[in-house]
Amino acid sequence: MPVQVQLDAVHKRFGDVHVVRGLSLSIDQGEVLCLLGPSGCGKTTTLRMVAGLEVPTQGQVSIGGSLVSGPGLFVPPERRRLGMVFQSYAVWPHRNVLDNVAYPLILEGRADALDKARSALEQVQLGGLEERYPHQLSGGQQQRVALARALVAEPQVLLLDEPLSNLDAKLREELRDELRALVKRIGVTVIVVTHDQEEALSLSDRVAVMNAGVIAQCAAPQDLYHRPDSRFVAQFVGKLDALPALALGGGRVRVGDIELQAHPCQGAPESGPCELGVRPESMSFAASGLPGVVQAVSFLGSHVRYRVQGQDWQALVDAGSGHSLGDPVHLRPQAGIILGD
């Protein structure tokens, strides 16, 4: 697949604040890539630099093989042929749904603008609402209008800034699946910014985890979850508890009297004392293993989450029902990550 979007050593400073610090990233054509990170990590700024809404302080950005931002060159946003959905949707309140969606085509001077806009609305299942005004729409419908408007002019790249964060949980899940199906059907390249890891893992082909203005790791969701490069990524993506352990070399590790194969992070000790990161679903109760006491029980519907306190550790365990507060239990980790510094 040819590279569609390329960022090379991009920096962005706002006054004294150095928000993006030498970020490099390339995104293939047709790929859905997610920028994930804590707030203030520079993910939205990065997206806005691709859009042309922010000017990089340093570094290069190219889209579709041509440079759009670099030394001696800056292409303004309206000439980048991109589509964008804003966190606030930015559906224009003084135009009706059809006029909102047709706007990019009208700017191109296309005669079939209204027809194309109608079929774009069909694609996001808003047929029949063309004459409505934004204040007459629900949040989810406004989101679809914004999406139709972003896609109607067949952009090279679709940019989504926290696209689902203003919706309630149930609708969010529904729209997430729909969104993925839609962009895959069209085959457009997508960059999504989100702080919601569930959204990132389920929506994208690759996730770039950002921290303090740089990319900590960029990988497929499964790799990111099970084989993180660093302690930051391991702890940021999913739940993780650290147990004191002993590394034996070659990824073998011993916790208590249990020995298992684990994934070593960068900077993890080859042998000697270490910390083993374990996710709640890779912990199970057993007749023997690490002894501890149940400290909290929360019923979550599909499973029960226990918090177990050991001698010098604490861990979450996802399992079926059967234990109650204060029960002495034994835990057995199935898989884990040897954490680095």
Next chain:
Amino acid sequence: MRVWLERVGLGRLLVLGCSGLLLLVFIGGPLGVLLIEAIGAGPEVWSGAIGSAVNRQAALHTVQLALGTLAFTLLLGIPLGWLFGASDLPRRDTWRALCTLPYVIPPYIGAIAWIHLANPSSGALNKSIGGQVFNIYSVPGMVWVLGLAFTPFIFMAVASSLERMDPTLEEAARISGAGPLRVFFGITLPLSLPALASAASFVTAASAASFGVPYLLSTGAAQPRWVLTTRIYQALDLSPATGRPLAVALSVGLLVIGVGLPTLGRLLEGSRSFTTVTGKAARGGRWSLGGWRIPAQVFVGLYALMGVILPLGTLLATSLMENLGGGLALENLSFDNYVKVLTGDQAPHALFNSLILAAGAASAGVVLGTFVAYLRERTNTPGRGFLAWLSALPYAVPGTVLSLGFILAFSQPISLVVAENLRFTLELKDTLWILGLAYMVKFLAFPVGNARSGLLALHPSLEEAARMSGASWGKALRDVTFPLLRPNLVAAWLLVFLPAFSEITMSILLFGPDTPVVGTLLFNLQAYGDPPGAAVLAVLVAVLVLGGNLLARRLSGGKVGL
């Protein structure tokens, strides 16, 4: 350079750059020249200014007028504000609408009416009691007229802060055992103090800066009471060249009083500024007036009578009288004065000028103000804070001082020689341009303020979404930002148009032989022997201003209007 231009955008650079330049030239210019003149004035100017007893008197009268008007408006405005905002006064909305009228009518219209009512020799009130009891040609007379005109500023501030105040704050005091008066002075009044204080400092500054009322109430007097604004006008009127240094010195005095008094007040109040007025809670219960309902209505009615009904009625009657001494007999009433004024050659010319100037100043002000607001709220241009401050400055500076700055800066043609055959000459003296520019600059604070609050309420992504859809900056402004700001801009246009149409303070210093405006003609007629003609114009101004307001309210569904 090319890249930098690409990033900022050429159109954007030109538009925003020109906006900044206009502010620097037409606000920074006049006020800067005035400042330089004041600094450069020699000791003989200052000693001449201070040494004259008339000037010292004028300064004293200015202080008396400012503080007297403040006391008058507080005395009337606080009870009225409480009655409208917190009591169960019957027919509250009608009374309130009636009492708000002085807010939109220029104060000098009240002065003209009160001259007819209470001038010592032939005032209707004096004649009716057969003595010379009332003398409107005095500082108390000025306080009376200005006080009636400015009372709405106080009661509107009090009433709206009372209405938005969290009612549980008062309820808690009542449950704690405090009586109604104790709750009012211990809880209610202190809580509305921030709103009251800013209205009070506005009234103080506006009274010190007022020109029309003290001018009208001096020119016909046997013993005129000059204030600083009228002294500055006199100095410039008597001898334009030699009067200037004196006018500059007096302007400094006026600035010290007009800006100093409110600042002093704010310092006294400043230590206890707090915000407890929330937007959400609406007043639940209102205080019951009980047996005081009748006296309260009499009080409100008296204010409406003195502030609105009597003056407007007097003007209407005067404008209809064929013979001023003939009284209100039916055979003495006709529209002859209207016919005479409207078919003469002066009034149509002045009305036309004022309409053109007010509409031009409002339109230009809205455009410039929008770009200044954009510069301030949507870019990170260095100096944007300064430009926004500069745009609000003229409204805080007395009109007399601002127009003195215009005279100093633009009374000579200014030539900018670019090349031998390319020179720009700015020649403004005695043109409509200098009046229009002065109006625009003076009231620019309204469009800037309205556009800024509009932009703050508008998420930047709305405009960015247009850019991402393929629109250039200018196209995005035209298609998205400006249409969404329209309600704010329409209101701002009216806020410039209405006061500019009837403006007198600056006009009287800046108008030329060929550029009379409504205000200057009205003052001319009043001062030089045609009171019925002046009354006709005053009625027309009042009708237009009230009608314009009503229209604006109707069109906007109550959102726009003074």
